[in-house]
Amino acid sequence: xxxxxxxxxxxxxxxxxxxxxxxxxxxxxxxxxxxxxxxxxxxxxxxxxxxxxxxxxxxxxxxxxxxxxxxxxxxxxxxxxxxxxxxxxxxxxxxxxxxxxxxxxxxxxxxxxxxxxxxxxxxxxxxxxxxxxxxxxxxxxxxxxxxxxxxxxxxxxxxxxxxxxxxxxxxxxxxxxxxxxxxxxxxxxxxxxxxxxxxxxxxxxxxxxxxxxxxxxxxxxxxxxxxxxxxxxxxxxxxxxxxxxxxxx
Numbered sequence: 738x739x740x741x742x743x744x745x746x747x748x749x750x751x752x753x754x755x756x757x758x759x760x761x762x763x764x765x766x767x768x769x770x771x772x773x774x775x776x777x778x779x780x781x782x783x784x785x786x787x788x789x790x791x792x793x794x795x796x797x798x799x800x801x802x803x804x805x806x807x808x809x810x811x812x813x814x815x816x817x818x819x820x821x822x823x824x825x826x827x828x829x830x831x832x833x834x835x836x837x838x839x840x841x842x843x844x845x846x847x848x849x850x851x852x853x854x855x856x857x858x859x860x861x862x863x864x865x866x867x868x869x870x871x872x873x874x875x876x877x878x879x880x881x882x883x884x885x886x887x888x889x890x891x892x893x894x895x896x897x898x899x900x901x902x903x904x905x906x907x908x909x910x911x912x913x914x915x916x917x918x919x920x921x922x923x924x925x926x927x928x929x930x931x932x933x934x935x936x937x938x939x940x941x942x943x944x945x946x947x948x949x950x951x952x953x954x955x956x957x958x959x960x961x962x963x964x965x966x967x968x969x970x971x972x973x974x975x976x977x978x979x980x981x982x983x984x985x986x
Contacts (some may be wrong), residue, residue: 796979
């Protein structure tokens with residue numbers, strides 16, 4: 738079960754958030770802090786006792802707009818710790834989702850908080866905390882997308898390929914696509930270590946999702962699911978080398 742710290746400078750909002758968290762059967766304890774300083778002091782005490790101690794904290798539910806240090810500032814400070822708690826942002830503002838993505842937040846919940854939406858965030862945290870993967874395995878990276886007017890976090894591992902749209906990029910999955918305001922070049926740099934490779938000025942592809950490599954009279958293309966994507970001459974040799982190394986084990 739989860740040990741939770743909720744942080745919000747507005748007492749009614751904090752009280753409602755704590756009420757909903759304590760009602761979730763996956764939450765063992767839920768404490769509150771009214772500002773960033775109190776939150777950092779509490780987190781520091783938890784880190785001193787160790788992650789498995791009775792004083793430990795698994796996740797921090799952070800408001801963003803607070804006097805003094807913001808929730809984003811707190812998350813940046815936590816990122817410098819050796820074993821920081823997970824972070825979920827809880828905010829009335831949609832405009833910080835990309836910063837949350839950069840800070841590797843588990844989720845981004847908009848106010849007013851709905852019980853069902855908060856339960857989804859708790860489930861995501863619970864799954865990460867209690868994952869059976871080896872400790873050295875990186876937590877699944879996620880990216881915020883808009884779906885029906887609600888910000889959701891999409892697992893990068895679910896993305897098959899990315900298509901450039903100017904300063905935007907369209908993320909293609911097995912179940913649809915999502916447009917995000919991030920240039921393709923930025924995603925190429927961020928996701929290189931996760932097996933994404935540039936095959937064309939307009940496309941970035943997950944190497945593991947390539948089903949076929951086709952050569953047709955000097956033109957190269959790949960099949961990703963039911964989609965054929967052209968490979969530019971500039972990227973063709975590098976892609977073939979990567980696929981050969983992957984096939985060789």
